[in-house]
Amino acid sequence: MSAMVQEAVQQHSSPSEAAARTDLVPIFIMGKRYMVPSTLTIQKAFEYAGYQLIRGCGCRGGICGACATVYRTPGSAKINVGLACQTVVQPNMYLTMVPFFPANRAVYDIEELKPDAQTLLKYYPELAKCMGCNTCTKSCPMDIPVMEYISAAIRGDVEKAAEISMSCVMCGICASRCPAELGQYNIAIMCRRITGRHIWPKAQHVAEMVEKINSGRYDKPLEQLMKADLETLRKLYVERQMEPHTTPEDWTPDDKSFI
Numbered sequence: 018m019s020a021m022v023q024e025a026v027q028q029h030s031s032p033s034e035a036a037a038r039t040d041l042v043p044i045f046i047m048g049k050r051y052m053v054p055s056t057l058t059i060q061k062a063f064e065y066a067g068y069q070l071i072r073g074c075g076c077r078g079g080i081c082g083a084c085a086t087v088y089r090t091p092g093s094a095k096i097n098v099g100l101a102c103q104t105v106v107q108p109n110m111y112l113t114m115v116p117f118f119p120a121n122r123a124v125y126d127i128e129e130l131k132p133d134a135q136t137l138l139k140y141y142p143e144l145a146k147c148m149g150c151n152t153c154t155k156s157c158p159m160d161i162p163v164m165e166y167i168s169a170a171i172r173g174d175v176e177k178a179a180e181i182s183m184s185c186v187m188c189g190i191c192a193s194r195c196p197a198e199l200g201q202y203n204i205a206i207m208c209r210r211i212t213g214r215h216i217w218p219k220a221q222h223v224a225e226m227v228e229k230i231n232s233g234r235y236d237k238p239l240e241q242l243m244k245a246d247l248e249t250l251r252k253l254y255v256e257r258q259m260e261p262h263t264t265p266e267d268w269t270p271d272d273k274s275f276i
């Protein structure tokens with residue numbers, strides 16, 4: 018048995034399955050070598066190699082930002098970053114996941130915040146230490162111009178910072194690389210909150226829905242769901258009407274009792 022096949026067998030394949038595989042590539046997870054199928058994402062490669070992901074694994078779809086990963090490839094000093102659920106393995110990559118990175122997170126009462134630079138600097142004085150190196154932008158797996166929203170925040174253009182950072186998944190990679198020790202994503206979410214609360218008009222449809230919830234309209238159906246047995250819940254789930262993939266903006270389900 019070749020070393021490659023031996024390793025594949027260790028990774029839960031049967032000897033015949035492993036021998037038949039020609040697509041295995043070596044990767045190094047926290048320094049240990051594993052052979053994994055070349056088409057897997059880093060997240061699936063972890064699991065193929067026998068790891069159980071309890072932290073650092075959420076949506077599996079590039080949305081939640083839980084699976085930040087850093088890696089290097091041979092012959093390059095560059096530290097690469099990516100989301101483990103979105104990045105496909107490369108032969109001989111050295112990697113580890115960084116599912117959490119500690120960053121300063123201010124506590125505030127949103128009602129008291131103002132959309133200006135003074136407010137942002139009061140809660141995040143480290144903003145003033147940004148040296149414009151652009152490392153944050155280069156490290157963002159969502160291709161967000163991070164330095165641009167930090168610059169907008171420094172100028173007090175809270176709305177611009179909110180707009181630029183809207184697709185941030187809070188993975189924390191930018192913060193892990195910042196030489197000025199900013200927690201960019203926490204500053205960005207503060208800007209989005211201030212914008213939503215103090216700059217943009219209230220979303221009418223959300224206000225209407227909150228009113229319906231507060232009126233008790235959903236209390237009884239929710240109570241019924243809480244009391245339902247597993248079989249009933251399964252049936253409801255399987256038979257639920259799903260929104261088609263392509264549909265007009267104003268699509269609604271046939272049963273309108275929950276909207």
Ligand code: SF4
Nearest residue numbers: 147148150151153195
């Ligand atoms: S990495 Fe830090 S110091 Fe560099 S531009 Fe981004 S926020 Fe500023």
Ligand code: SF4
Nearest residue numbers: 157185186188189191
């Ligand atoms: S801005 Fe920072 S926290 Fe947000 S997605 Fe980009 S790297 Fe992740």
Ligand code: FES
Nearest residue numbers: 075076077082102
């Ligand atoms: S698991 Fe949610 S972004 Fe990767």
